[in-house]
Amino acid sequence: MDSLSIDTNGGSYPVYIGTGIRFKWQELVKGSYSSFFIITDEEVEGRYLSSIQQDKEIQTFVVPSGEESKSFSRYHEVMTALLKADLDRQACIIALGGGVVGDLAGFAAATYMRGIDFVQIPTTLLAHDSSVGGKTGINHELGKNLIGAFHQPAAVIYDTECLRTLPDREWRSGFSEVIKHALIHDEAFLNWLMESGKPVQDYSNEELQFIIKKGIAVKGAIVKEDEREKGIRAYLNFGHTLGHAIEAELGYGKMTHGEAVAIGMIYALRMSEEYFQTTFRMDDIEKWFQEIGLPTTVPKELNASQLIERMKKDKKAENKTLQLVLLKRIGQPIKVKVNDDIALKLLRASIEGSGAH
Known part of the structure; x- marks a missing residue:
């Protein structure tokens, strides 16, 4: 396993890169969180959710795959799910998926109760770019990523095994x-x-x-x-x-x-x-x-x-x-x-x- 640190004004966070490391994500995530909540998409759910949701008490929300999920309506559904799950400010969101899931889950984390932690577990090669750097957001019919926030993840866990199923x-x-x-x-x-x-x-x-x-x-x-x-x-x-x-x-x-x-x-x-x-x-x-x-x-x-x-x-x-x-x-x-x-x-x-x- 390789690792490197991303340093920002608000502090630093680790990026872990390796094969099969998604199975030990809870060991790699530092911090005493009250609960975790996984956001993923339909495609990734079938392939990788069971390897992440080792504790069945961890709640999940699954969005349709594709860019259409970076919308106001989907964001509203995610926020409703987080509120119904009664997450407090010590909770942590897990973004399991590609760039769309990372952007949507990150924006939800940035705005839920004015900001809670989230962890990126990318499943695409494209997400090597989007999962690092703290840009989160959704699209508007007038353009991409026009509504969003800068919100750095608490960690990024990059399992190269997840890439092997990509088209x-x-x-x-x-x-x-x-x-x-x-x-x-x-x-x-x-x-x-x-x-x-x-x-x-x-x-x-x-x-x-x-x-x-x-x-x-x-x-x-x-x-x-x-x-x-x-x-x-x-x-x-x-x-x-x-x-x-x-x-x-x-x-x-x-x-x-x-x-x-x-x-x-x-x-x-x-x-x-x-x-x-x-x-x-x-x-x-x-x-x-x-x-x-x-x-x-x-x-x-x-x-x-x-x-x-x-x-x-x-x-x-x-x-x-x-x-x-x-x-x-x-x-x-x-x-x-x-x-x-x-x-x-x-x-x-x-x-x-x-x-x-």
Whole structure:
């Protein structure tokens, strides 16, 4: 088992990464809690709930799988369940699942009685990103994650065994965020990933632990400097401005988060080339993305102008000006106010699938 500490202004918490460690989560969770309450989804319930709910007195709440559960109505149901369970302020919520469950359960924990502890037990590769850093929240029809709170978990327990049941598409989606961490922070790690060349689901448990720990360490270092996203934490949104816009325009759930972010990263790299007169071996990167099953171009049914307007609604936008995280070089992110005409030109090129150089 590997572990690392995430340090924030409010204190630090441990992240444990290993094989089969979900069975001993109660040993790993420090703190004298009056009770635990597990929130999970229908898919994870069948696979892993029994291994977590060793004590049958622990109450649970199961939500439907998928992004639709990050809604006001589902949040209201969760809060009702917590209140009916008569949880006090010494209780602890366990978020068992992927990013949707983590965001929903974390927001419930942040707002129940003005805030109680919660522990993340992620079951997807994508959640290596979302389970660390304390961002919680739900969606609104006007955009993703617009209602939420910063609320750090008390611990993160990452059992790589849970990843083995993921469909290939979910593996790829999570791997996209691993690649993001390499692009914004660590060229050597990016080279290692590209040279390994294989799909992430073919990694051994040891290799999985390595890449998860690497990704979490990158995020932890940035969160330590900027917990509330006032400055450099925005770098973690590399590829996400367009990614979120694509998800919203297509309708949530039509494309995985990681697939949308992959397209956003290719777009941001091309934009970086425009702005900084640099080159990123785009042919190699796009070929690698395609080989591991990640998309590189904006879906043809989307409209470039509408995507620009959607991106201007992003939380990072200022005064309705389009802002993107770009790279001066691998490992050197920077936030840039982007010219609408250049943004449109590159978007149209991506939609056509030609990739402007």
